Amino acid sequence: MEKRFVLDLTLQDWEEYMKEKGFPKFRALQLYQWLMKGTLDLSKMTNVPNDIKKAISEDLIVESMSVEKHLVSKIDGTQKFVFQLYDGHRIETVLMRYKTGLSICISSQAGCKMGCNFCASAHAGFGRNLTSGEMLGQVLLAGAFAGERIHSVVVMGIGEPFDNFDNLIGFLKSANAEQGLNLGARHITVSTRGLVPQMLQFSEIDMQVNLSVSLHAPNDELRKTLMPVAKRYSIKEVLDACRTYEKNTNRRITFEYSLFDGVNDTPECARELAKVLHGIHCHINLIAANEFDGSPFKRSKPASVRAFQDLLEKSGMTVTLRREMGTDIMAACGQLRRGLQEKTT
Numbered sequence: 001m002e003k004r005f006v007l008d009l010t011l012q013d014w015e016e017y018m019k020e021k022g023f024p025k026f027r028a029l030q031l032y033q034w035l036m037k038g039t040l041d042l043s044k045m046t047n048v049p050n051d052i053k054k055a056i057s058e059d060l061i062v063e064s065m066s067v068e069k070h071l072v073s074k075i076d077g078t079q080k081f082v083f084q085l086y087d088g089h090r091i092e093t094v095l096m097r098y099k100t101g102l103s104i105c106i107s108s109q110a111g112c113k114m115g116c117n118f119c120a121s122a123h124a125g126f127g128r129n130l131t132s133g134e135m136l137g138q139v140l141l142a143g144a145f146a147g148e149r150i151h152s153v154v155v156m157g158i159g160e161p162f163d164n165f166d167n168l169i170g171f172l173k174s175a176n177a178e179q180g181l182n183l184g185a186r187h188i189t190v191s192t193r194g195l196v197p198q199m200l201q202f203s204e205i206d207m208q209v210n211l212s213v214s215l216h217a218p219n220d221e222l223r224k225t226l227m228p229v230a231k232r233y234s235i236k237e238v239l240d241a242c243r244t245y246e247k248n249t250n251r252r253i254t255f256e257y258s259l260f261d262g263v264n265d266t267p268e269c270a271r272e273l274a275k276v277l278h279g280i281h282c283h284i285n286l287i288a289a290n291e292f293d294g295s296p297f298k299r300s301k302p303a304s305v306r307a308f309q310d311l312l313e314k315s316g317m318t319v320t321l322r323r324e325m326g327t328d329i330m331a332a333c334g335q336l337r338r339g340l341q342e343k344t345t
């Protein structure tokens with residue numbers, strides 16, 4: 001049987017493991033508490049007996065994640081972590097400070113299949129899905145590194161979380177569990193490019209996790225030029241799934257909209273967007289898109305961004321402009337992975 005990563009086991013799994021091995025049940029909680037502090041090194045778990053440590057190191061993958069690089073933005077203190085996984089894959093995680101506390105943006109896959117034309121991650125290709133423990137590990141290890149509790153988590157880094165649905169749900173359960181990260185569901189946001197079947201499945205889970213949908217265009221024709229996923233699901237289908245989510249959860253949805261110069265940032269686009277989103281309880285998050293070398297799109301001009309926001313607000317929409325963070329360390333939206341590639345290949 002394939003070995004599992006220690007962070008993939010829930011507290012209940014640990015209890016079963018201890019029982020199977022003939023160790024006392026209370027050892028499960030002791031061990032789990034160390035892991036939830038971000039300690040993966042068995043030698044540091046001072047109250048865990050050696051025979052248990054020996055069994056664990058034989059049966060499971062223990063130190064599967066390590067911080068390969070840690071970069072700190074000189075502009076705003078944003079931190080980027082490059083983690084190396086046990087099989088050589090690398091993932092990136094970004095830690096940002098807001099007034100409310102530390103927020104972390106984690107990856108859900110090593111690489112990405114979605115191929116969005118404006119995203120550096122898409123150019124790096126797909127490696128594999130991350131396990132729930134590898135998602136959890138990003139929060140735990142970055143938090144331990146920062147020496148501070150993490151206040152909120154967004155699953156918005158590399159990858160499409162709904163393309164890794166079961167592991168995502170496993171992660172959300174551990175993040176929300178009292179003995180796990182103990183993060184309120186409302187402090188967790190999952191971001192999708194609009195995989196309709198999984199959006200519907202997600203609207204059935206019994207957790208008040210926030211949903212964010214990357215729209216980036218007000219009509220299918222334009223959206224298809226930005227995101228190949230638009231060829232699979234129309235905006236109408238995506239918005240119908242959003243209405244179902246809203247009905248089932250009573251939660252407000254966030255729509256992400258990256259602005260590209262002369263492409264999707266015109267006044268006509270703003271008016272059309274307000275029209276298609278009319279009646280949905282939502283919030284629009286505008287992003288003045290970040291460029292990377294080789295990107296076919298240019299960032300919107302500040303005047304176009306302001307005009308776009310104004311038009312939406314005049315149409316009665318709730319809009320915010322996302323604060324750019326960590327651009328000097330390639331940690332901003334759409335910039336992940338590429339910087340690492342340039343340095344390592």
Ligand code: SF4
Nearest residue numbers: 112114116119122159
């Ligand atoms: S924007 Fe997200 S979904 Fe699209 S290619 Fe980049 S990482 Fe993948």
